[in-house]
Amino acid sequence: MSKSLENKEFGVKEIARLANVSIATVDRVLHNRKGVSEATKKRINDIIREFDYKPNIIASRLASKRTSTFAVLIPSSTETGFWEAPLSGIDRAAKSLKQYGITVRKFFFDLNDKSSFLKQVAEIMQLQIDGILVAPSFIEEAIQLTAICSERKIPYVFINSDVPGQNNVCYIGPHLFCSGYQAGQLMDFAVKSGKILVVNVSKELDQYHHLLRKEEGFRAYFEKNNRKLEILKIDITKTDASSIALALDEVLTKERGIEGVFVTNSRVSSVAHYFEQKGIDKVLIGYDFLKENIKYLELGLIQFLICQKPEEQGYRGVMTLHRYADLNERNIEDQFMPIDIVTKENYRFYHN
Amino acid sequence: MSKSLENKEFGVKEIARLANVSIATVDRVLHNRKGVSEATKKRINDIIREFDYKPNIIASRLASKRTSTFAVLIPSSTETGFWEAPLSGIDRAAKSLKQYGITVRKFFFDLNDKSSFLKQVAEIMQLQIDGILVAPSFIEEAIQLTAICSERKIPYVFINSDVPGQNNVCYIGPHLFCSGYQAGQLMDFAVKSGKILVVNVSKELDQYHHLLRKEEGFRAYFEKNNRKLEILKIDITKTDASSIALALDEVLTKERGIEGVFVTNSRVSSVAHYFEQKGIDKVLIGYDFLKENIKYLELGLIQFLICQKPEEQGYRGVMTLHRYADLNERNIEDQFMPIDIVTKENYRFYHN
DNA sequence: GTAAATTGCGGTAACGTAACCGTAATTATA
DNA sequence: TATAATTACGGTTACGTTACCGCAATTTAC
DSSP states (O other): EEOSSSOOOHHHHHHHHTTTTTTTHHHHTTTTTTTTOOHHHHHHHHHHHHOOOOHHHHHHHHOEEEEEEEEEEOOOOSSSSSTHHHHHHHHHHHHHHHHTTTTEEEEEETTHHHHHHHHHHHHHHHHHOOEEEOOOOSSHHHHHHHHHHHHOOOOOOEEEEEEESSSSSOOEEEHHHHHHHHHHHHHHHHSSSEEEEEEOOOHHHHHHHHHHHHHHHHHHHHHHTTOOOOOOEEOOOOHHHHHHHHHHHHHHHSSHHHHHHHSSTTTTTHHHHHHHHHHHOOEEEOOOHHHHHHHHHTTTOOOEEEOOOOOHHHHHHHHEEEEHTTTTTOOOOOOOOOOOOOTTTTGGGOOO | EEEOOOOOOOHHHHHHHTTSSHHHHHHHHHTSSSSSOOOHHHHHHHHHHTTTTTOHEEEEEEHHHEEEEEEEEOOOOOSOOTTTHHHHHHEEEHHHHHTTTTEEEEEEEEOOHHHHHHHHHHHHHHSSSSSSEEOOSHHHHHHHHHHHHHHTTEEEESSOOOOOSSSOOOOEEEOOOHHHHOOOOOOOOOOSEEEEEEEOOSOOOHHHHHHHHHHHHHHHHHHHHOOOOEEEEEEEESSHHHHHHHHHHHHHSSOEEEEEEEEESSTHHHHHHHHHHHHHOOOOEEEEHHHHHHHHHHTSOOEEEEOOOHHHHHHHHHHHHHHHHHHHOOOOOOOEEEEEOOTTGGGGGOOO
């Protein structure tokens, strides 16, 4: 409500006055366009540094009418619906950046089809783009993308899964190993004796190594803490209910005394469904705040869900591109999501 | 990097043209200042509605040089250091709003001295303020504040603890009952038999009823789930180590078979310290992501900490004032913080 | 019936930055 | 040496909104 009165703000005009040049020249220096002699450039830069000039980004945006456009490349909504949350975070960020003239264009690929990824990349490259937020689900293909981006000097941020050493702005997503480790501790709390079963459910080989990292973390917990429980595992490479039932039937009849089950991804609801059908009561731990999972959490068939803020991943992803491309921030750090423990009692308050 | 070319943006100029008036008149209508006949006002408003005019807030802020100032009124850093986190969130928000000409002024009161609260209120009221973020630790005094604010039409947001029915913009903080309920579930997981002890540590009567709400939630869990554990409780009204040791000594010698201890606030580290000294090993659950607490979490003396994003409370508090006062949002909902479960295995990733 | 107040509105200068256009002065080219 | 190209800079408009100043026309007061 109040006006800033005293504010003889220090701006280009003042710099120009002090340097005995026009504001046009100051502007040229600020955007290091050419047409300024080294001498005046130095003079101006000295003043800028001395007075720690910070441009008024409001006026800047108004004058330039500059609009950034970012591309987002993520899987289209999958069976599990996992990507709905990041998408909604992306939309939230897009909405709040819209008023500053920033546009977000969304592109989707099919998780079952690597070529669809490259097709979308080609599509994106047609456009004038100031940055890309990408889920590098396919490693080879993701590396191809980074090559193109590097050539065109387009910054890119990885979301949800990482491909190390790719000169990306940063990574935003879970720390897989540690989340598995956390699952180990929870399992240890809930199961006092008996065997434990690790279940990996995944059709895609590319996804499989993510699951493995979680399993490694899970096992590491028991090792580090000298818990000598027997840990079994099965890989289920089909995701339909009957395939899962079959696989579980087999292992549960063969192996007696399994008290806890750890599903390394959001497919935990399938296992819960199976338990419900068969009236089995075991400690069940899995991943992700999905409707189906919450249903079984509520029913008491799932004890813990580990969630990693998928919505926020999307939001942060876009915002990070903004910080890098529009606000010129550099040295942006990787952003590991918290390892949230969601239970029957706190899920209502969970911010995805 | 690209410019918005086609954008013949629909603005006041266009409205003026369509309504056959000057932009000055449009501006008068937009800010419903007087000096416009009912007829033209209607004409302009119709156009505004028809074309769904949205003002360019960039230009608006540039032209108006309007700067908001918000006051923050929270406890000065306490023994436990709890308020450092909200404060850092407040600073983070202040920093990112600064470039838009928004100032945040911080005021602190002493949690042991109600009069210091009112003194700071008087201080604030000297200033031109566009909103207040306040921790209503003292109920009576907080109500006095709201009365003054209502009179002066200053909006206010409550943080960390609520005083219902005060016409505040919204409340931002934990849902105490539910967080206690969650603690109940965790305790139930970790303790299979034996008695449970609830410990309330607090000097201030005003704070005590917050603790009670958590205790109620805690007990409610066991009741709802038909767990017939015996739940004992003690109130400790002094916070020094020896007072706490004395009280715990007494109850632990009198009552045998206590397996779990629930401390209803961040004083849990004091209990952990006592356990460490005496070599006692029990399940210990408490509150808040504080250095001391994390230390004992790391050492395995505390099993679970329930945390409610104090940093984010501060951040959201300021941002909410901004949304209300600057962006003119209305009907802002209460923002209950998630009930985060922090363990030895995930605290490194916790975003406070 | 004249003076004073009020109403309704238009013109326009800011706000701080961006960037186009023009033009001297200098340098390169023929 | 005349002409073209380049360099180095200034002047100025534009971005969309705000808000001040001012002026007719109308209404009210005396």
